[in-house]
Amino acid sequence: MNHPHHISRGALARRFRKFLPRESVIDRPDSLRAYECDGLSAYREAPLLVALPETPEQVRRALRLCGELGVPVVSRGAGTGLSGGALPHPRGVVLSVAKMNAVLEIDAANRTARVQPGVRNLAVSEAARDLNLFYAPDPSSQIACTIGGNIAENAGGVHCLKYGLTVHNVVAAKVATIDGGLLALGGAPDAPGLDLLALLIGSEGMLGVVVEATLKLLPRPESERVLLGAFDSVERAADAVAAIIAAGIIPAGIEMMDNPAILAAEDFIQAGYPRDAAAILLCEVDGIEADVAAQTAAVEKIFAQHGATETRIARDERERALFWSGRKGALPAVGRISPDYYCIDGSIPRRQIGRVLAGISRLAGEAGLRIANVFHAGDGNLHPLILYDAGTPGELEKTEALGAKILELCIAAGGTITGEHGVGVEKIGGMCTQFSDAELAQFHAVREAFDPSRLLNPGKAIPTLARCAEHNAMHVHRGQLRFPELERM
Amino acid sequence: MTDGADMESDLRQRVREAHRAREPLRIAGGASKDFYGRAVEGAPLDISAHRGVLRYDPAELVLSARAGTRIDEIETLLGEHRQMLGFEPPRFSGGATIGGALSAGLAGPRRPYAGAVRDFVLGVKILSGKGEVMRFGGEVIKNVAGFDLARLMTGALGTLGVLLEVSLRVIPRPQAERTLLLEQPNAAEAVACFNRLAARPLPLSAAAWHDGAARIRLSASEAGVAHAAAAIGGETDNSAGENFWRQLRDHELPFFTERRKLWRLALPPAAELPACAARAPQWIDWGGAQRWLAGDLDRDALCAAAAERGGHVTCFRHFDPRGEVFQPLAPAARALHLRLKRAFDPAGILNPGRLYAGV
Numbered sequence: 054m055n056h057p058h059h060i061s062r063g064a065l066a067r068r069f070r071k072f073l074p075r076e077s078v079i080d081r082p083d084s085l086r087a088y089e090c091d092g093l094s095a096y097r098e099a100p101l102l103v104a105l106p107e108t109p110e111q112v113r114r115a116l117r118l119c120g121e122l123g124v125p126v127v128s129r130g131a132g133t134g135l136s137g138g139a140l141p142h143p144r145g146v147v148l149s150v151a152k153m154n155a156v157l158e159i160d161a162a163n164r165t166a167r168v169q170p171g172v173r174n175l176a177v178s179e180a181a182r183d184l185n186l187f188y189a190p191d192p193s194s195q196i197a198c199t200i201g202g203n204i205a206e207n208a209g210g211v212h213c214l215k216y217g218l219t220v221h222n223v224v225a226a227k228v229a230t231i232d233g234g235l236l237a238l239g240g241a242p243d244a245p246g247l248d249l250l251a252l253l254i255g256s257e258g259m260l261g262v263v264v265e266a267t268l269k270l271l272p273r274p275e276s277e278r279v280l281l282g283a284f285d286s287v288e289r290a291a292d293a294v295a296a297i298i299a300a301g302i303i304p305a306g307i308e309m310m311d312n313p314a315i316l317a318a319e320d321f322i323q324a325g326y327p328r329d330a331a332a333i334l335l336c337e338v339d340g341i342e343a344d345v346a347a348q349t350a351a352v353e354k355i356f357a358q359h360g361a362t363e364t365r366i367a368r369d370e371r372e373r374a375l376f377w378s379g380r381k382g383a384l385p386a387v388g389r390i391s392p393d394y395y396c397i398d399g400s401i402p403r404r405q406i407g408r409v410l411a412g413i414s415r416l417a418g419e420a421g422l423r424i425a426n427v428f429h430a431g432d433g434n435l436h437p438l439i440l441y442d443a444g445t446p447g448e449l450e451k452t453e454a455l456g457a458k459i460l461e462l463c464i465a466a467g468g469t470i471t472g473e474h475g476v477g478v479e480k481i482g483g484m485c486t487q488f489s490d491a492e493l494a495q496f497h498a499v500r501e502a503f504d505p506s507r508l509l510n511p512g513k514a515i516p517t518l519a520r521c522a523e524h525n526a527m528h529v530h531r532g533q534l535r536f537p538e539l540e541r542m
Numbered sequence: 543m544t545d546g547a548d549m550e551s552d553l554r555q556r557v558r559e560a561h562r563a564r565e566p567l568r569i570a571g572g573a574s575k576d577f578y579g580r581a582v583e584g585a586p587l588d589i590s591a592h593r594g595v596l597r598y599d600p601a602e603l604v605l606s607a608r609a610g611t612r613i614d615e616i617e618t619l620l621g622e623h624r625q626m627l628g629f630e631p632p633r634f635s636g637g638a639t640i641g642g643a644l645s646a647g648l649a650g651p652r653r654p655y656a657g658a659v660r661d662f663v664l665g666v667k668i669l670s671g672k673g674e675v676m677r678f679g680g681e682v683i684k685n686v687a688g689f690d691l692a693r694l695m696t697g698a699l700g701t702l703g704v705l706l707e708v709s710l711r712v713i714p715r716p717q718a719e720r721t722l723l724l725e726q727p728n729a730a731e732a733v734a735c736f737n738r739l740a741a742r743p744l745p746l747s748a749a750a751w752h753d754g755a756a757r758i759r760l761s762a763s764e765a766g767v768a769h770a771a772a773a774i775g776g777e778t779d780n781s782a783g784e785n786f787w788r789q790l791r792d793h794e795l796p797f798f799t800e801r802r803k804l805w806r807l808a809l810p811p812a813a814e815l816p817a818c819a820a821r822a823p824q825w826i827d828w829g830g831a832q833r834w835l836a837g838d839l840d841r842d843a844l845c846a847a848a849a850e851r852g853g854h855v856t857c858f859r860h861f862d863p864r865g866e867v868f869q870p871l872a873p874a875a876r877a878l879h880l881r882l883k884r885a886f887d888p889a890g891i892l893n894p895g896r897l898y899a900g901v
Contacts, residue, residue: 162737162812207686221661234874241810242831245854245869251660251693255686272743295601301714343765400682402602432683472684487687491674496689498885
């Protein structure tokens with residue numbers, strides 16, 4: 054983007070310190086380094102400066118100032134995102150909401166939590182524990198990730214088939230806009246006019262900055278039980294998942310791991326998974342005790358009917374935690390068998406799983422890279438983990454090219470390039486494949502209705518049409534898809 | 543999947559012509575909700591012939607249909623596989639289409655426990671105000687690619703696009719349902735009771751109160767329903783059952799059929815009824831979050847009291863459709879509505895003014 058003038062780091066820091074405490078404005082290059090990247094560390098960029106406002110009013114002043122000066126703004130929660138959505142802009146400000154981390158109110162009667170955006174996901178459920186209530190979305194980073202970041206990305210988790218994504222669990226939000234204004238979106242049970250809250254959620258920080266959110270709290274289930282089923286083919290395991298759902302059971306979570314993922318988890322966590330299984334399913338059912346007992350029996354029977362070589366039912370809380378430990382530790386475990394790994398986030402109709410996994414295996418073979426698959430099997434969200442070594446020249450590029458091909462496979466199977474991690478900077482090329490020019494132009498028009506000068510998180514999530522022309526031309530002209538160093542907008 | 547007809551190219555042609563001529567269009571489906579929202583002056587654009595279920599795989603919990611498909615037809619198909627629409631869309635006069643259900647964004651008694659209309663929307667295909675065909679979202683449960691413009695269409699009353707196709711998540715039909723009847727003369731007590739129950743892990747699927755009677759519906763396995771019924775108490779309402787909830791959903795109960803002003807007051811479920819509405823006859827639904835009020839009330843006072851509680855007011859039936867019928871928006875939100883309208887429909891031809899003047 055072109056702006057008439059570029060303000061210097063020092064001059065901008067002085068403007069910010071007029072309304073923020075000295076320590077809340079970070080401008081020393083060595084301190085800025087901590088903000089160079091988010092969870093997608095392959096992409097790095099130092100911002101001009103980092104601001105850490107403590108109040109909604111300070112967020113609004115920061116945005117108004119950036120709006121006036123034409124300075125890009127990248128908002129940031131805990132920086133755990135996996136798509137580079139919080140990658141800084143070299144001429145921009147990182148607006149961290151980390152200091153706005155108060156749970157403002159737990160409303161027991163209405164079963165809501167009013168929180169600031171920097172509150173950690175897990176802290177919401179902790180604050181509601183005494184009332185036997187919880188906040189349902191549970192992304193794997195829930196110990197660290199913030200509600201503000203969850204809203205920006207529409208974060209999911211293991212339990213979304215039954216309990217929904219972030220969009221299903223946010224009641225209302227207050228949002229600061231680039232002109233320093235404040236919008237109150239949503240409401241219980243709904244709001245007049247257009248559903249701007251639904252539009253905000255998952256908008257990757259491009260429409261506004263959340264300064265407060267009201268979240269839905271649910272009663273903790275009376276009972277939970279987890280089953281582990283081992284299968285000698287991925288297809289059989291996938292058929293078992295389809296049969297469970299066709300039988301009218303919505304598990305709280307149903308996860309699949311393939312053999313490489315099982316082995317990686319076993320080598321480091323010893324969850325007791327059968328090492329010779331082609332795939333395992335972890336199926337958790339919850340609810341009132343009577344339903345849980347009936348559903349556990351039904352799932353056990355379905356596993357057997359679909360040729361499970363083994364089925365185990367966790368006998369107690371300790372064993373339940375053990376069953377889950379291998380799945381929850383799968384990514385770190387893969388991180389220990391390979392110098393680096395790259396997590397893909399495609400989403401597909403579940404019936405396509407056998408075909409897509411076979412395709413992924415073929416593509417990986419062609420690229421000469423290994424892949425372990427973990428899969429939110431109930432909702433079709435696939436996480437192939439590509440193992441690579443960033444120290445080997447060219448291997449990251451090879452990995453990214455393989456990732457892009459896997460996502461094209463997901464689109465061809467009727468799916469999408471991102472189920473829950475967001476587009477960010479990482480999958481911006483894939484957007485050109487998934488959407489037409491008219492659709493992308495519509496996204497830009499919506500963005501400009503909120504932010505006419507396009508200063509909020511520029512270069513992320515929605516590619517320019519010019520960029521797509523370049524991207525698509527590459528697809529036509531080269532057999533081997535690659536992502537050269539394209540400039541970010 | 544079901545018999546239907548593809549009218550997409552005709553509809554696209556019609557919208558393109560209207561865009562060129564800057565001729566307003568009044569989008570119509572089953573005409574079951576003509577009373578809802580503000581009046582639109584425009585040439586009719588009938589989508590009811592663009593109908594048919596396109597894809598449905600019960601094991602995927604996803605159904606895609608053309609917008610003109612009747613809800614009854616969809617429910618029949620889902621019922622064959624023991625599934626249903628989780629948001630229990632009202633039919634009102636009966637011809638209601640799935641496109642109309644999404645556009646209006648109205649949900650039935652199950653809404654607070656199962657989810658709102660938009661919670662079940664996975665994807666849409668629309669015609670913009672320029673007559674461009676666009677798809678947003680898709681047929682997968684999890685999808686965060688691009689802004690969520692599919693959900694934005696829900697409740698927009700056709701002001702941002704003409705719905706051509708919709709993809710919805712569906713849910714299994716519960717094995718068993720039972721309605722409990724509890725005597726409760728006091729409305730505020732009934733609301734407090736609904737909220738206490740909702741904080742417990744019980745399989746509630748509806749909670750409503752009128753004229754001294756609280757009704758609570760339970761949906762689970764046979765054993766689960768029996769267990770919950772014992773925990774709650776009251777008697778089983780054998781006379782009412784499913785028929786009662788259908789009549790409440792479609793406003794067929796006598797309270798709703800009288801020719802008098804009908805107000806929808808949306809509130810946080812445990813909120814107190816505003817004093818200015820204390821004497822109005824009322825039906826409480828959604829466990830307290832949706833309160834229907836009847837008769838002459840001071841609109842400004844009611845809107846102000848609703849806003850104070852975090853809610854809002856809709857002038858639902860028997861109001862002058864040329865005036866504003868939805869809660870007034872704050873100036874910044876109103877300006878944003880106008881900009882979004884222009885972003886989708888620059889000539890202002892799609893259901894202009896149905897939601898608010900200028901939108």
